[in-house]
Amino acid sequence: MMHPMSMEKQSVTTTDFTQMEALIILLDSGVLDTRETIQQVRVLAQCQQPFVLAAMKRWILSPNPLIGQVAVDYVASYDSAPTAYLMDCLLDSTYMVRISIVQALGELKSAQAVPTLLTLLETPNQRGSTLRLSVIKALGKIGDPTIADRIRPYLNDQDAHVRQNVGATLAILGTPSQENIS
């Protein structure tokens, strides 16, 4: 059997099941360094198979946020019901992965995620503005106009990126910011 580490140069096909399973075991063992791990997780992410999906679902909660980011992207792409699973992982994930989950929910245009995203937005003591920014962008992509009044206060956010994106999101939702109304 070809060693999993040499698979990077190969095109991954759905017939490489044994190699894929060996690679998952190798990755779970934690013997690879971070760079090799990320490289191999990205190789694995090219393979759309149920057992890979199962591994990726576990890895969303990996302590390594880079593995978690790849896993979120995979689950969002290949799970049959990604929204519910990603929302379940949201609060247990690392901060960096939480941002990726929020981005994925936006890309999925998950209307059912709107209440969760609004709660996340309004949760105090967030670490920096990046999560608020990601939530605002995701809400804009989902496009539910009923959330306009909940995000309007963030036109006064301390972070310029957040303020700009709230204005853009309100415009997308068809509800202009106060300055435009007056």
Next chain:
Amino acid sequence: MTDYTQCFLYVEDDALSREILQIIMINAMGVHHLHVLEDSQDFMQKIVALPQKPDVILLDINVMPIDGFTMLQQIRADARYADTVVIALTASVMNEEVARLRKGGFNGAIAKPVNVMSFPSLIDRVLLGETVWHVV
């Protein structure tokens, strides 16, 4: 795996954005030379003081005390950095902002927050001399 021997400079005042990019560039990409500035105070003096001339400069736009556009003007005004690739890292989704970046003379833009799925390949394209406008 790509061996990143180039020198990168990142100017960013948001701590988490700095942390995310550093984790991706150092841990996932294996970049050897990444310098980070937490603000734009005395920007050009700090660049000149670096042990290597940066090959690629990644600039947040809304940095204090001088913004990304002004930093770019200062870079371009110094002949030593005329060929340095300068990429804006922006959270803006607005077309007007992207148009301003293009008109301002940036070599490209990458949307924030960055992630490990897309950022390494975008940097690879930048290093190949491609123009990258990845704003989503």
